[in-house]
Amino acid sequence: ASGARVTAELPSVDALWLDTLQRICTRAAHELKGALNGVSVNLEVVRSRSERSTSPASSVAKFASSATDQLGMVIAMADALLSLARPAREPVDIGAILRRLEALLASAARADGHRFELRGSIDEIGVTSAIGNAARMVLGSSLLAALDASSDVECDVRSGAPAVVRIECCDGTAPTLDADVIAVAAEQGIALRAESSVISISFPR
Numbered sequence: 571a572s573g574a575r576v577t578a579e580l581p582s583v584d585a586l587w588l589d590t591l592q593r594i595c596t597r598a599a600h601e602l603k604g605a606l607n608g609v610s611v612n613l614e615v616v617r618s619r620s621e622r623s624t625s626p627a628s629s630v631a632k633f634a635s636s637a638t639d640q641l642g643m644v645i646a647m648a649d650a651l652l653s654l655a656r657p658a659r660e661p662v663d664i665g666a667i668l669r670r671l672e673a674l675l676a677s678a679a680r681a682d683g684h685r686f687e688l689r690g691s692i693d694e695i696g697v698t699s700a701i702g703n704a705a706r707m708v709l710g711s712s713l714l715a716a717l718d719a720s721s722d723v724e725c726d727v728r729s730g731a732p733a734v735v736r737i738e739c740c741d742g743t744a745p746t747l748d749a750d751v752i753a754v755a756a757e758q759g760i761a762l763r764a765e766s767s768v769i770s771i772s773f774p775r
Contacts, residue, residue, distance in 0.1 A: 580750055580753050580754055580757070581750050581754065582754075583701065583703050583704045583707060583754055583758065584703055586707045586711070586750060586751060586754055587703040587704075587706055587707040587710070590706070590707050590710040590711045590714065591654060591655065591706075591710065593710075593714055594654075594671070594674055594675065594710055594714065595651065595674075597674070597675060597678045597714075597717075598647060598651070598674040598675065598677070598678055600678065600681070601643075601647070601677045601678050601681055602644065602647050602648070604681075605640045605641075605643045605644045605647070605677075606640075606644055608636065608637070608640040609637050609640045609641050609644065612633040612634070612636045612637035612640065613633075613637050615630065615633040616630045616633050616634050616637065619633075643677060646673045647673055647674055647677070649670075649673070650669075650670035650671070650673035650674050651674060653670050654667075654670055654671075654674075654706060657702070658701075658702020658703060658705075658706065659702070660701065660702050661697035661698060661699060662697060662698060662700075662701075662702040662705050662706070663695075663696065663697050664695045664696065664697065664698055664705060664709070664727070664733055664735065664773060665692045665693045665694070665695045665696070665727070667705060667706055667709050668688055668692055668709060668725065668727070668735070669688075669692065669693075671709060671710055671713055672686070672688050675713060675714075675717065679717060679723070682721075683721070684717070684720075684721040684722060684723075685721070685722040685723070685740075686713075686717060686722075686723045686725075687723070687724050687725070688725050688727075689724055689725065689726045689727075690726045690727040690728065691727065691729060692727055694729055695727045695728075695729045695733050695735075696729060696733060696775075697775075698733060698760075698773035698774060698775065699759070699774045699775055700758045700759055700760050700773055700774055701758060704754070704755065704758040704760060705760070705773065707751065707754070707755075708751065708755045708760050708762055708771055709735065709771070711747070711748060711751045712735075712737055712745075712747065712751075712762070712769045712771060713725065713737060715745040715746060715747055715748075715764075715769065716737045716738075716739050716745045716769060718745070718746075719739050719743040719744065719745040719746065720739030720740060720741050720743045720745070720767070721741060722739075722740035722741060723737065723738065723739060723740065724737075724738050724740055725737045725738075726738070731775045732761070732772040732773050732774055732775060733772070733773045733775065734770065734771065734772050734773075735770075735771040735773070736768060736769070736770055736771075737768065737769040737770075737771075738767060738768050738769075739767040739768075740767075741767075742766075742767045743767055744764065744766060744767055745764055745767070745769055746764070747762065747763075747764045747769065755771075759774040760772065760773055760774070
């Protein structure tokens with residue numbers, strides 16, 4: 571045998587995206603539950619103190635503010651998760667996918683004492699001709715690979731033809747990409763490679 575894989579042996583785009591989405595959910599679940607618990611606890615404090623006639627409004631302000639912040643996180647994470655779980659409208663916007671992945675992954679990174687930062691003109695990078703789940707799968711699996719390898723990850727975008735997303739492990743660690751992800755990405759016209767501490771993704775227009 572030559573060792574070369576035939577296309578028929580590769581997983582489907584949808585199968586790889588489902589696996590990627592499950593791993594994203596696993597990372598995000600703890601922070602989502604934590605934020606929901608925080609909302610519940612802070613609102614209970616607001617409720618109990620507001621029932622006391624002697625309690626000034628200032629005594630509950632910080633708890634109400636915390637509940638508002640935590641609820642905002644819950645809404646952002648839930649919206650991102652629901653958006654990623656729905657069928658993609660094509661052509662898909664690369665920046666929109668990155669924003670949703672950030673909503674789910676950044677808070678989990680911070681909770682672990684790590685940093686995940688989007689940089690550049692994220693909202694101006696535009697759309698790709700690649701199918702929706704392929705773009706989601708490549709971006710999601712690449713970010714997970716970088717976050718698994720490094721405590722600090724920066725993601726930068728460069729608009730043009732092709733559109734380029736550059737994901738860097740800031741501590742110099744080399745991320746490991748799944749061979750099936752690379753192969754399926756290539757089938758969809760997405761160039762995906764890891765060189766040293768950087769993952770580079772080129773999306774067709």
